[in-house]
Amino acid sequence: MLERLRALTQRTFLDRFRMLGLAGSLALALGGCAAGALPGNDPFARLPVVHQLREAPAVALVVAYGGLALLVVAWLFLGRLVNAPGGPSRRSLVLTLLVWSAPLCLAPPMFSRDVYSYAAQGWQVEQHASPYFWGPAAVPGPFLNDVGDMWRWTHAPYGPVFLQLARLTVGLGGGHVVPTVLGLRLIALVGVGLMVWYVPRLAQHCGVAPNRALWLGVLNPLVLLHFVSGAHNDALLVGLMVAGLVLVLERHQILGVAVCALAVLVKAPAALALLFLVPVWAGMMFGRARLLRATVAVGAVSAAVIAAATWLTGLGYGWIGAVNTPGAVRNWLSITTALGEAGGTLTKMVGLGDYTDRSISLFRGAGGVLALVLCMVLLTRAGQQRRGPVAVGALGMALSAVVLFSPVVQPWYLLWGFVLIAASVTNPGLRRAVIAFSALLSVLLMPKGGTVDVSAIVQAVLAGLAVAGSAALFELLPGRAAPEPAAAISGNMEA
Numbered sequence: 156m157l158e159r160l161r162a163l164t165q166r167t168f169l170d171r172f173r174m175l176g177l178a179g180s181l182a183l184a185l186g187g188c189a190a191g192a193l194p195g196n197d198p199f200a201r202l203p204v205v206h207q208l209r210e211a212p213a214v215a216l217v218v219a220y221g222g223l224a225l226l227v228v229a230w231l232f233l234g235r236l237v238n239a240p241g242g243p244s245r246r247s248l249v250l251t252l253l254v255w256s257a258p259l260c261l262a263p264p265m266f267s268r269d270v271y272s273y274a275a276q277g278w279q280v281e282q283h284a285s286p287y288f289w290g291p292a293a294v295p296g297p298f299l300n301d302v303g304d305m306w307r308w309t310h311a312p313y314g315p316v317f318l319q320l321a322r323l324t325v326g327l328g329g330g331h332v333v334p335t336v337l338g339l340r341l342i343a344l345v346g347v348g349l350m351v352w353y354v355p356r357l358a359q360h361c362g363v364a365p366n367r368a369l370w371l372g373v374l375n376p377l378v379l380l381h382f383v384s385g386a387h388n389d390a391l392l393v394g395l396m397v398a399g400l401v402l403v404l405e406r407h408q409i410l411g412v413a414v415c416a417l418a419v420l421v422k423a424p425a426a427l428a429l430l431f432l433v434p435v436w437a438g439m440m441f442g443r444a445r446l447l448r449a450t451v452a453v454g455a456v457s458a459a460v461i462a463a464a465t466w467l468t469g470l471g472y473g474w475i476g477a478v479n480t481p482g483a484v485r486n487w488l489s490i491t492t493a494l495g496e497a498g499g500t501l502t503k504m505v506g507l508g509d510y511t512d513r514s515i516s517l518f519r520g521a522g523g524v525l526a527l528v529l530c531m532v533l534l535t536r537a538g539q540q541r542r543g544p545v546a547v548g549a550l551g552m553a554l555s556a557v558v559l560f561s562p563v564v565q566p567w568y569l570l571w572g573f574v575l576i577a578a579s580v581t582n583p584g585l586r587r588a589v590i591a592f593s594a595l596l597s598v599l600l601m602p603k604g605g606t607v608d609v610s611a612i613v614q615a616v617l618a619g620l621a622v623a624g625s626a627a628l629f630e631l632l633p634g635r636a637a638p639e640p641a642a643a644i645s646g647n648m649e650a
Contacts, residue, residue: 169243169251172233176255179225180379183602184262186219187384191265192604194301194332199263219265219602221621226255227376227597234590237370248369249351255374259384260344264336265602267565270386271301274335276311277321280470286311286318287473297330314420315470317388340386347373347382349394353401354578360404361544361579371589372577376597381567385604389567392422393574399428400435400550400575404543408436412453416460423474424557424571427530429457431537431550438541446538488564488599491515491522522560529556544579551575566596 188199189208199205208215233251236242243251264270275291275298284294290308291299299307311318320342328335350373355365372378382390395418402411412432418425437449465472487493495518499511533549533556540546555572558564573589580586 168236169233169247172229172236173251173254176226176229176233176251177258179222179227179229180255180258182222183219183226183265183384184222184258186215186217186222187262187265187602189215190219191263191602192268192270193263194271194336196332197263198333216602220598223376223380223598223602226379227594229255230370230374230376231590231594233374234370237366242366245355245366245369248366248374252351252374255379256347256383259379260340262384264340264386265384265604266380266600267385267387267567267604268301268303270336270339271298271332272303272306272311273313273317273321273339273386273388274298274325274332275302276313276318277323277325277335278330279311280318280322281325285470285473286313287471287476298325298332298335301332310473310476312474313388313422314474315465315468316417316420317391317422318470319468336386340383343382343386343388343390346388346390346392346394347378349398350378350390350574353394353397354574356401357397357404357547357575357578360401361547363578363581368578371586371593372574375570375573375577375593377566377570377573377593380597381565382570385567387567388421389570392418392425393570395421396425396428396571397574397578400432400547403432403435404547406439408439408452409456412436412456413460416457417464419457420461420464424554427553427557428550429453430534431546431553434534434538434541435543435546437538438543445541488566489562490564491518491560492562494518519562522562526557526560529553547575547579551579566600569593569596 185204186208188202188205190212193199200209208218233243237248259265272291275296276286278296278298279286279289279291279294282294282296287310290306290310291302292307321339324338324342325335328338351369354368354372358365358368378390381387382393395414399411399413399415399418402408402414404411412429415425415428415432418428433446433449433453436452437445440448442448492515495515496511498514498518499509502508502510502514530553533553537546537549551572551574553572554575555569558568558571561568569592573593576585576589
């Protein structure tokens, strides 16, 4: 009887938060049809509702941003339920992810135009022009007009495996924008699917409650906004990396290292995972010189996979020299770039001249050194203990440090480390920090992914605050907040 009452109480609150998040996702998708990162030839424009929203772009932005705020609030309240004893099952959480993701899967891309760059680079490969030596503008195609202006002449920083996947998607899409974008989103969803399958297993190996890891690492609004909606290839990077870590922890070392090497061939930052796999593999060995033997093993397997995949794709190693391409942009979320800009402003104010470029270079260099030192400290700690959970947690923190002190910080970059921290770290303070950063970063970008009129941003933010505040106040009213299971059962029995 008690178990039935417990399940009924939890299901009631779960259904409510699931519907709250669905309402937010639907509003975000609807508003995104007019205020998202839209292609030039946009089929959504023919829909009557979308056409009306296009006539009032500020209204569309308010609808989208209000939905975004509602989605974040629903995720936070769901977290309270997950962290309570007897919280929702893994199956229920996966169903919630599917429900929240469904509207975003069919809506236009939002928060970034990178998916059009992927398509343009896939078109280049299709036309036998290397994206490592030519920007998309060198080989004009059906996607060029949708690529951001500053990325039309830049080289691709992505690995050859991803570029071949982009080429395949462009071919299957017949060179048309919408089917190609949906195909690239499907590739990102494969990465999300790998996360759904492997993050709970990684959490079990690391002594973290699998459902809590699933909520924080996969149901995270950053995943919904940037992996599902934005279709970033980072989703495939993270999915492959998590899968590789789990395979190594389950003593399929060669296969696990090979999968992580494939992640490197999607995007270079996954190479850090290979370094942290060395102490994990060494901890499974016997005899002398285990770290040396593990280093040789990881190096040999990853080098073989990278060399074979690069030869099969025929694209060469130009991606290694292009990894700094994102640094061409001055990104206001980057601590090092912001400090460099502040330094340049200060020199101008005191009459020393404009030293902004030098100041930015100085702070970016210092940030790189600091990130390297932190990574070495964390790797040394993992090497001393040679335990999987320690290495996975250290890798998550190392990836987060690399992003925080890098020249460019995008919200989805932080998921490289956040997903691993969610699955491996039990420290309450660190987990609260990940929750806070995830919620904050989710609402920092506008759905369009570029410059937006300031007055429209103010209206959208005010609407979002009103929606989030109203939803939170409604849920926190006496008698509506999710009770502890024991209290709920007691109340039901008294009734």
